[in-house]
Amino acid sequence: MPELAPNANYLFYDNISIKQEECLDSTILAHYTSLAVSKTKTKAKAKSNISNINNSNIFTKNSKFVKIPAIQRIGPHNKNILSILFGSLLGDGHAERRSKGNGTRISFYQEGSHVSYLLWLHNYLADLGYCSSKIPLIQTRLGQKGIVRKTLRFRTWTYSSFNWIQELWYINGIKKVPSNIGEFLTPLALAIWIMDDGGKVGSGFKFSTNSFSYSECLFLVKVLYENFNLKASVQSAGKENQYIIYVWKESLPLLREIVLPYVHSSMKYKLGL
Structure with a gap:
């Protein structure tokens, strides 16, 4: 199972609000179900990651996003x-x-x-x-x-x-x-x-x-x-x-x-x- 992108958990819970019954990509549903058990801890860690990345390497000097490898982008999709x-x-x-x-x-x-x-x-x-x-x-x-x-x-x-x-x-x-x-x-x-x-x-x-x-x-x-x-x-x-x-x-x-x-x-x- 690939690791989540640094902001994936935050997006998962706060912006996309994926529900179990809405998640049709069943092959990796179990992985996200386990994440929901520790939702509060996961969100805090994800937000911390966002803060750290915003202060380090997600932006270049010209404020352009660094490309994220495809395998690190979020999924499943709602x-x-x-x-x-x-x-x-x-x-x-x-x-x-x-x-x-x-x-x-x-x-x-x-x-x-x-x-x-x-x-x-x-x-x-x-x-x-x-x-x-x-x-x-x-x-x-x-x-x-x-x-x-x-x-x-x-x-x-x-x-x-x-x-x-x-x-x-x-x-x-x-x-x-x-x-x-x-x-x-x-x-x-x-x-x-x-x-x-x-x-x-x-x-x-x-x-x-x-x-x-x-x-x-x-x-x-x-x-x-x-x-x-x-x-x-x-x-x-x-x-x-x-x-x-x-x-x-x-x-x-x-x-x-x-x-x-x-x-x-x-x-x-x-x-x-």
């Missing part, structure tokens, strides 16, 4: 963080296992028209220390038919405690739907998936699942029904071996009810609101 990561990975998110080092970072990507949403997501993760607080810049790229498209991208820090996520989602470098996705598809994860890769179409709603196979889409339809009682079907995306998931008209009101508390105001149009 339910909200995992919901955001898994919801994004169902959409445009990407988990990158670093070629140098021993950790994984998560990349978030959106078209420039969704800048407000991605900046909100970046701010949320930056406030919890998961990525740089530097505001990501809007970039441009040349799209089809010579159209200039604006894009926005940012990445988390690299964590060894993200490796299991990358291993769940990727087989030989190709993103696949994990067999246990149902454990992580919470209302927040569903909302992130919608904001990343969904939209109202006709009288129903579609998820643009073009990169997933037909069997993976069928599996996601099953999970949507089991987790939320949402009725959906798999339809052709209009290209060979590409598919979308279509949520039926009768389930649209329920879908809105489930995700609306988590949807950013700039993305409510995706629900037809």
Whole structure:
């Protein structure tokens, strides 16, 4: 079991407030359960560590953070963080296992028209220390038919405690739907998936699942029904071996009810609101 980062216990108890029932990374839950037994002592020690580090080597002379090795970054991660990561990975998110080092970072990507949403997501993760607080810049790229498209991208820090996520989602470098996705598809994860890769179409709603196979889409339809009682079907995306998931008209009101508390105001149009 890797040692915690110097401020991990303090963050664990005071800022993130991870509860046992919210900790889905069961492989190291026992380690954190044992920490809770001596919570007061641990917090005092952690705060002392913070004070010592702030006076020594965590800052350079230019007040820039020294890079922390991936293996020393905190974990496990609470339910909200995992919901955001898994919801994004169902959409445009990407988990990158670093070629140098021993950790994984998560990349978030959106078209420039969704800048407000991605900046909100970046701010949320930056406030919890998961990525740089530097505001990501809007970039441009040349799209089809010579159209200039604006894009926005940012990445988390690299964590060894993200490796299991990358291993769940990727087989030989190709993103696949994990067999246990149902454990992580919470209302927040569903909302992130919608904001990343969904939209109202006709009288129903579609998820643009073009990169997933037909069997993976069928599996996601099953999970949507089991987790939320949402009725959906798999339809052709209009290209060979590409598919979308279509949520039926009768389930649209329920879908809105489930995700609306988590949807950013700039993305409510995706629900037809």
